[in-house]
Amino acid sequence: MKSNGIIAIMRKELARFFGDKRMVVSILLPGLLIYVMYSFMGQAMGSLYGVEEDYVPTVQVVNLPASVSALVEASGGMALVETDASAVEEAKAAVAEQGLDLLAVFPADFDQAVAAYDPAGGGAAPDVEIYYNAASTASQSTYMLLTGLLDAYEAQLANKFDINAGGGVYDLASEKDTAGTYFASLMPLLLMIFLYSGCVAVAPESIAGEKERGTIATMLITPIRRGDIAVGKILALAVVALLSGASSAVGTVLALPKLVGAASDELSANIYGVQDYLLLAAVILSTVLLLVTLISILSTFAKTVKEAQTYVMPLMILVMVLGVTAMFGGGAKTELWYYLIPLYNSVQCMVGVFSFSTVTAGVAAALAANAVYTVLGVFLLTRMFNSEKIVFSR
Amino acid sequence: MKELLQVRGLTKTFRLSAKQQKLEKTREKVRTAVNDLSFTANEGEIFGLLGPNGAGKTTTLRMLATLIRPDSGDAVLDGASVVKEPEQVRGKIGFLTSELKLEEFFTPNYLFDFFSTLHGVPPQVRRQRREALFARFGIDRFAEVKVADLSTGMKQKVSLVVSIVHDPDIIIFDEPTNGLDVLTARVVTDFLQELRSQGKTIIVSTHIFSLVEKLCDRVGIIIDGRMVCCGTLEEIRRGGSLEDRFFDIYRETVGEAE
Numbered sequence: 280m281k282s283n284g285i286i287a288i289m290r291k292e293l294a295r296f297f298g299d300k301r302m303v304v305s306i307l308l309p310g311l312l313i314y315v316m317y318s319f320m321g322q323a324m325g326s327l328y329g330v331e332e333d334y335v336p337t338v339q340v341v342n343l344p345a346s347v348s349a350l351v352e353a354s355g356g357m358a359l360v361e362t363d364a365s366a367v368e369e370a371k372a373a374v375a376e377q378g379l380d381l382l383a384v385f386p387a388d389f390d391q392a393v394a395a396y397d398p399a400g401g402g403a404a405p406d407v408e409i410y411y412n413a414a415s416t417a418s419q420s421t422y423m424l425l426t427g428l429l430d431a432y433e434a435q436l437a438n439k440f441d442i443n444a445g446g447g448v449y450d451l452a453s454e455k456d457t458a459g460t461y462f463a464s465l466m467p468l469l470l471m472i473f474l475y476s477g478c479v480a481v482a483p484e485s486i487a488g489e490k491e492r493g494t495i496a497t498m499l500i501t502p503i504r505r506g507d508i509a510v511g512k513i514l515a516l517a518v519v520a521l522l523s524g525a526s527s528a529v530g531t532v533l534a535l536p537k538l539v540g541a542a543s544d545e546l547s548a549n550i551y552g553v554q555d556y557l558l559l560a561a562v563i564l565s566t567v568l569l570l571v572t573l574i575s576i577l578s579t580f581a582k583t584v585k586e587a588q589t590y591v592m593p594l595m596i597l598v599m600v601l602g603v604t605a606m607f608g609g610g611a612k613t614e615l616w617y618y619l620i621p622l623y624n625s626v627q628c629m630v631g632v633f634s635f636s637t638v639t640a641g642v643a644a645a646l647a648a649n650a651v652y653t654v655l656g657v658f659l660l661t662r663m664f665n666s667e668k669i670v671f672s673r
Numbered sequence: 674m675k676e677l678l679q680v681r682g683l684t685k686t687f688r689l690s691a692k693q694q695k696l697e698k699t700r701e702k703v704r705t706a707v708n709d710l711s712f713t714a715n716e717g718e719i720f721g722l723l724g725p726n727g728a729g730k731t732t733t734l735r736m737l738a739t740l741i742r743p744d745s746g747d748a749v750l751d752g753a754s755v756v757k758e759p760e761q762v763r764g765k766i767g768f769l770t771s772e773l774k775l776e777e778f779f780t781p782n783y784l785f786d787f788f789s790t791l792h793g794v795p796p797q798v799r800r801q802r803r804e805a806l807f808a809r810f811g812i813d814r815f816a817e818v819k820v821a822d823l824s825t826g827m828k829q830k831v832s833l834v835v836s837i838v839h840d841p842d843i844i845i846f847d848e849p850t851n852g853l854d855v856l857t858a859r860v861v862t863d864f865l866q867e868l869r870s871q872g873k874t875i876i877v878s879t880h881i882f883s884l885v886e887k888l889c890d891r892v893g894i895i896i897d898g899r900m901v902c903c904g905t906l907e908e909i910r911r912g913g914s915l916e917d918r919f920f921d922i923y924r925e926t927v928g929e930a931e
Contacts, residue, residue, distance in 0.1 A: 287790040295778055493774035497835075500738055500773065501791040502764040667741040 288511025
């Protein structure tokens with residue numbers, strides 16, 4: 280009889296959410312939107328400085344030196360067209376109108392002038408003028424390419440020593456560590472926000488909404504225990520919030536490589552093993568239960584859904600601030616007492632999982648602490664359902 | 674006849690907020706809604722609580738339904754105390770008021786089954802009862818229509834049916850015909866009489882004299898939270914009309930107070 284009540288309430292809540300197509304869409308849409316948006320943003324940022332691969336930009340050059348001609352030929356990627364000094368103004372206009380990608384004006388006898396130049400002498404160095412158009416992606420990227428070539432040429436002329444010329448692997452961080460650090464700085468914040476959003480999408484509606492519409496009292500006059508209502512609602516809301524959070528999280532993980540523009544095998548969630556994911560799932564589950572309980576309590580104080588949404592605002596700010604602390608890096612905290620602070624402990628556990636620096640005792644402490652907080656919250660919620668002042672406040 | 678309901682010295686006070694005090698130009702911090710109220714109701718009768726708005730009828734019924742707790746006093750419904758055994762009381766009563774709403778997203782079928790589960794009604798009993806009650810009130814044609822899409826009268830009928838899924842022996846009905854059109858009101862009053870003939874005990878609150886005269890076996894008149902007089906309809910009327918008697922009593926009571 281006891282558990283029957285919990286199950287009946289859970290089933291009703293789930294039927295409420297999954298029977299309503301709009302609700303289902305509003306729960307699953309965020310993940311899809313995040314994926315599409317992040318992918319699109321990544322692509323847009325990539326194409327801002329990139330040009331089509333087979334495009335060969337045209338550069339008009341005045342006084343083309345043999346050395347530069349050889350350099351460009353060796354690297355490829357642009358077509359040099361020698362031009363007379365008299366055509367400079369015309370070429371500048373062409374660059375301005377984006378008809379021409381680049382105009383480079385070298386001093387006459389550039390190679391001899393460079394060879395004769397002594398930096399210690401204090402005279403002006405030979406000056407190359409390169410005209411480009413920052414509004415054109417092709418012109419901008421050609422400009423970068425040519426200045427890069429010339430800079431490298433200049434460095435080569437004055438070569439005194441090299442750094443990392445051996446062609447070996449010098450970054451000793453493994454791909455796994457790099458990706459781990461990246462995920463650990465970003466994912467806890469995103470996950471916390473997604474979980475919070477998932478909870479806020481359903482809990483105020485289910486509790487303050489029922490109060491507002493007067494339907495909760497109809498349940499309260501049946502012999503079902505108040506505690507069963509509280510537990511049944513929290514479990515059902517947690518399921519819905521988890522789905523919503525999972526949808527957003529999957530969208531993010533799939534889109535992240537596209538967002539940062541890395542090849543997807545360099546920044547992939549594949550670096551984490553089954554154990555990591557299980558640990559993460561446990562942390563997320565305990566976080567969602569706690570969040571749903573907190574938001575349910577706040578919603579029970581409210582008379583309307585709108586009021587409830589105002590009450591939970593401070594919690595959102597708190598969740599975001601705590602999520603941002605993950606960005607300070609340094610891996611997970613090792614002191615156990617950090618793991619007793621609700622919500623902050625979730626962030627620390629996530630940082631630990633993502634950066635491969637999990638403090639096992641810490642995660643255990645966090646899960647236990649969250650379970651205790653949730654049970655206390657359910658107890659409080661039951662007391663509130665019993666309070667006529669709160670349930671029937673108008 | 675068995676006394677199925679005993680109300681002894683029920684008292685309920687509400688704290689007035691500063692705003693309410695200003696609004697009502699009063700300096701009292703506590704308003705007594707129900708003041709030392711006692712009455713009994715017998716098995717198989719309809720008992721009417723008659724009184725003007727604000728007299729404390731709804732508060733009394735809410736205390737009987739265990740939605741709010743009395744400050745002092747107690748009520749015993751079929752052996753269960755509203756103070757000590759509220760969960761048992763909830764299993765014995767059907768409570769209906771316009772303030773209790775049904776979730777509009779669900780269908781009458783779903784709600785009937787949901788509330789049956791909450792009341793612990795076994796599935797086969799539930800099915801029979803649902804078919805009988807839905808046919809009785811013409812809900813069967815709308816059994817799979819969301820409550821949101823039902824007419825006001827049909828919503829009220831569904832609320833009524835849902836409140837008695839567990840076939841309670843005591844039915845508490847706050848303002849049974851308020852807001853109903855004449856046809857639905859008639860269906861409801863007929864049904865209350867039918868329940869009485871089945872031996873159910875029914876408590877209704879109302880301010881409509883004709884309803885009391887038509888339905889009730891015994892009446893209690895409540896003014897300012899006090900039970901001013903209580904007895905059979907004939908005892909109260911003393912041969913006159915209920916309305917005239919009520920105003921006599923009202924004048925006496927309020928006159929005394931002022």
